[in-house]
Amino acid sequence: MAIVGLKKSYLALIDKNTGKILTGTAGLSADGLYQSNAKDLGTKSANITNIATNGTQVFGDNGLVDITQSKSFPQVAGVWNNLPFAIKSKIKGEVSDGKGGYVQAQGLPQVALIIESETLDRSNSIFYAFANGHVTESAVNIQTDTAAESRVDDTLTYQSFGFDAWNNQGMKTYFSGDTGFDKTAMLKEVMGGYTASAPSGGSGSGTSGQ
Numbered sequence: 543m544a545i546v547g548l549k550k551s552y553l554a555l556i557d558k559n560t561g562k563i564l565t566g567t568a569g570l571s572a573d574g575l576y577q578s579n580a581k582d583l584g585t586k587s588a589n590i591t592n593i594a595t596n597g598t599q600v601f602g603d604n605g606l607v608d609i610t611q612s613k614s615f616p617q618v619a620g621v622w623n624n625l626p627f628a629i630k631s632k633i634k635g636e637v638s639d640g641k642g643g644y645v646q647a648q649g650l651p652q653v654a655l656i657i658e659s660e661t662l663d664r665s666n667s668i669f670y671a672f673a674n675g676h677v678t679e680s681a682v683n684i685q686t687d688t689a690a691e692s693r694v695d696d697t698l699t700y701q702s703f704g705f706d707a708w709n710n711q712g713m714k715t716y717f718s719g720d721t722g723f724d725k726t727a728m729l730k731e732v733m734g735g736y737t738a739s740a741p742s743g744g745s746g747s748g749t750s751g752q
Contacts, residue, residue, distance in 0.1 A: 545659040545668050547677040550584040551578045551620070552656040553633060553714050554733040563734035576629055583623030586695060588657040590670055592616045593713065615712035618655065618672070618700040625696040633677045650676040655700050666719035671732045672712060699706040707731070
């Protein structure tokens with residue numbers, strides 16, 4: 543099935559000990575979920591690689607008789623247009639010194655990620671879900687403004703790891719057109735038991751993470 547566009551991305555921090563989503567000041571929002579949004583200029587791209595790898599050929603009796611099975615631990619090269627500083631620093635594992643400075647922690651946090659695309663007719667969504675992984679930023683290419691401003695996007699790499707509930711695979715794909723699909727259940731499974739907060743007044747919880 544062909545897909546078109548990048549509709550939205552979802553991020554959350556997961557407690558490594560309990561496997562539960564971190565909320566409030568420990569997480570990315572009041573209920574723990576950060577969704578890309580127009581206020582933060584959205585997600586530009588997500589290049590998912592290493593979805594499948596070739597197994598090792600097994601020979602016997604002068605012929606190819608089998609291929610060993612391999613697990614999938616994809617990487618996502620993601621580009622966000624304008625992630626809030628607090629969100630970006632948290633998913634990279636940077637710790638505040640309380641005086642405006644941030645330094646990389648010894649261990650990277652567990653991050654859950656979902657990338658949402660759509661079918662060609664825009665009637666259904668395809669979700670590429672990762673429940674366990676690390677986020678890194680390998681480089682920042684800063685350039686001078688000329689007649690036009692020189693923007694530097696938030697270019698991050700997500701490395702998935704095995705997830706027990708998925709037979710230790712790194713990725714699970716969801717299709718909203720499936721009769722059994724439930725977005726609430728998907729978010730709960732991928733995002734460490736996520737439960738949406740009740741909306742109060744202005745912008746809803748889990749939207750911008752601010």
